[in-house]
Amino acid sequence: MTTKRPTVGVFDSGFGGLTVLRALLQQLPNADFIYLGDTAHLPYGSKSQAMVTRYTDAAIRFLVEQGAELVVIACNTASALALPSLKTNAPVPLVGVIGPGAEAAAAIAPAGSTALVLATEGTVASHAYAQACTEKGLKTVEKACPLFVPLVEEGWTDNSITAQIAEVYLREAIPDAANPPEVIVLGCTHYPLLHALIERIASDIAGPIPVVDSAAATARHTAELLPSATTDAGEPHLRFFATDAASKFQRFAPRFLGREIGHVELADLES
Amino acid sequence: MTTKRPTVGVFDSGFGGLTVLRALLQQLPNADFIYLGDTAHLPYGSKSQAMVTRYTDAAIRFLVEQGAELVVIACNTASALALPSLKTNAPVPLVGVIGPGAEAAAAIAPAGSTALVLATEGTVASHAYAQACTEKGLKTVEKACPLFVPLVEEGWTDNSITAQIAEVYLREAIPDAANPPEVIVLGCTHYPLLHALIERIASDIAGPIPVVDSAAATARHTAELLPSATTDAGEPHLRFFATDAASKFQRFAPRFLGREIGHVELADLES
Numbered sequence: 243m244t245t246k247r248p249t250v251g252v253f254d255s256g257f258g259g260l261t262v263l264r265a266l267l268q269q270l271p272n273a274d275f276i277y278l279g280d281t282a283h284l285p286y287g288s289k290s291q292a293m294v295t296r297y298t299d300a301a302i303r304f305l306v307e308q309g310a311e312l313v314v315i316a317c318n319t320a321s322a323l324a325l326p327s328l329k330t331n332a333p334v335p336l337v338g339v340i341g342p343g344a345e346a347a348a349a350i351a352p353a354g355s356t357a358l359v360l361a362t363e364g365t366v367a368s369h370a371y372a373q374a375c376t377e378k379g380l381k382t383v384e385k386a387c388p389l390f391v392p393l394v395e396e397g398w399t400d401n402s403i404t405a406q407i408a409e410v411y412l413r414e415a416i417p418d419a420a421n422p423p424e425v426i427v428l429g430c431t432h433y434p435l436l437h438a439l440i441e442r443i444a445s446d447i448a449g450p451i452p453v454v455d456s457a458a459a460t461a462r463h464t465a466e467l468l469p470s471a472t473t474d475a476g477e478p479h480l481r482f483f484a485t486d487a488a489s490k491f492q493r494f495a496p497r498f499l500g501r502e503i504g505h506v507e508l509a510d511l512e513s
Numbered sequence: 514m515t516t517k518r519p520t521v522g523v524f525d526s527g528f529g530g531l532t533v534l535r536a537l538l539q540q541l542p543n544a545d546f547i548y549l550g551d552t553a554h555l556p557y558g559s560k561s562q563a564m565v566t567r568y569t570d571a572a573i574r575f576l577v578e579q580g581a582e583l584v585v586i587a588c589n590t591a592s593a594l595a596l597p598s599l600k601t602n603a604p605v606p607l608v609g610v611i612g613p614g615a616e617a618a619a620a621i622a623p624a625g626s627t628a629l630v631l632a633t634e635g636t637v638a639s640h641a642y643a644q645a646c647t648e649k650g651l652k653t654v655e656k657a658c659p660l661f662v663p664l665v666e667e668g669w670t671d672n673s674i675t676a677q678i679a680e681v682y683l684r685e686a687i688p689d690a691a692n693p694p695e696v697i698v699l700g701c702t703h704y705p706l707l708h709a710l711i712e713r714i715a716s717d718i719a720g721p722i723p724v725v726d727s728a729a730a731t732a733r734h735t736a737e738l739l740p741s742a743t744t745d746a747g748e749p750h751l752r753f754f755a756t757d758a759a760s761k762f763q764r765f766a767p768r769f770l771g772r773e774i775g776h777v778e779l780a781d782l783e784s
Contacts, residue, residue, distance in 0.1 A: 282564050289757055289758060290757050290758045292757075293553050389667055392659060392660055392663040395559075395659070402677075403678055403681070406674050486563075487559070
């Protein structure tokens with residue numbers, strides 16, 4: 243007997259959450275997806291909790307109207323600032339990326355050791371990762387890296403200037419190379435595009451340190467919450483929405499998703 | 514006889530327009546000012562014309578409600594993308610920064626020579642500077658510099674990494690050092706904080722090139738449009754509004770305005 247394919251909403255401030263959608267597509271081949279990038283308001287990293295919560299709330303409502311039965315908040319800043327207050331009254335289950343990020347770190351680093359979390363200003367100021375890592379038995383150092391998002395959006399993911407900027411941030415975050423963190427958590431969905439570079443610079447500073455992100459753990463957590471898998475193994479149905487500049491979204495998307503995307507629809511959350 | 518002090522509204526996507534307010538305060542000592550930074554939606558540089566026009570329209574209405582008799586659009590992206598369509602039906606006179614920027618260039622560079630305009634992606638894509646410079650008899654090369662705004666907001670206005678990034682942008686914009694532009698126009702209100710650095714790097718590449726911005730010319734143009742100056746030479750009355758994160762606005766402002774500012778009020782343009 244074939245059951246209905248579940249529809250999962252995926253929300254991010256822009257393109258970055260496509261790195262999470264990529265992991266979801268791998269682990270949930272029998273689900274359909276609706277992705278919404280709030281490109282009219284990005285970046286969230288420097289905005290207040292009140293504003294990020296307002297935008298995230300509007301995005302969840304939109305995705306549910308479009309048929310989402312569960313919404314993945316694939317944005318670390320929104321997961322940190324908006325998810326705690328929104329999950330109580332949400333019309334569908336919500337999955338954030340902070341808990342799964344801490345889980346990915348705890349799977350590698352022994353209890354009592356230290357995770358270095360690289361994230362936006364908003365995520366760092368919320369200390370949401372520190373709290374999630376404490377729950378997993380890890381200590382935390384949090385470091386805001388505000389230039390990483392614009393560097394990724396400029397396409398400078400592996401050049402000498404980006405390497406120097408990463409070195410500035412990592413040296414500030416690892417003041418004692420003899421006592422490095424046991425794991426580095428990429429606490430922003432843009433940062434997986436800098437994975438190799440961050441791993442290399444960290445190794446130059448303090449020897450090899452494993453680097454993890456939230457994508458795979460978030461996808462696993464989502465799979466657990468969904469109704470039992472269907473036997474309908476057709477191609478997943480994907481819809482993409484952006485709140486502004488849909489053509490730019492379409493151009494950037496392959497860099498994050500690893501494949502071309504079709505038509506991007508414009509979503510108006512403000513009217 | 515003392516006439517009423519005029520009230521001038523100044524609008525920008527964030528803090529950058531404070532470099533224009535600084536020039537206005539110098540040239541219009543007998544006016545009062547209301548400044549609005551749309552920090553909830555910044556940066557405008559990568560947003561579409563429709564979205565920038567919607568935000569700018571709401572900002573003008575807000576400033577007029579607060580008593581502004583003239584509004585300076587102290588944001589190059591908004592001047593480029595929104596001003597042409599909004600000025601026809603605006604309730605008060607509007608002054609942009611693109612025309613004055615081209616005027617400042619033409620005051621230095623001889624007719625027929627080339628101005629290099631450094632600006633955001635949105636401003637460059639609009640070719641508003643090319644059009645304004647053509648009207649002043651100048652040729653134009655436009656170059657988008659998307660990393661400059663986040664670098665200024667990170668406070669990295671004079672370090673070696675910013676210098677290298679400026680060198681990448683300027684070498685791309687000046688492919689033939691033997692035929693450099695006659696003037697460089699800073700076509701974004703954040704860029705005056707990089708004035709010294711850009712001047713130095715350009716000189717290293719192609720010899721001394723004068724660097725100008727819109728602030729002083731915009732203030733002159735505003736003074737011409739205002740009712741005759743009053744004899745009331747008291748201290749100007751200043752009010753500051755931001756649409757989000759007012760405390761961050763207060764912290765950043767002195768870097769752009771050259772002085773501390775008082776209370777920043779939160780303005781809600783969306784409800």
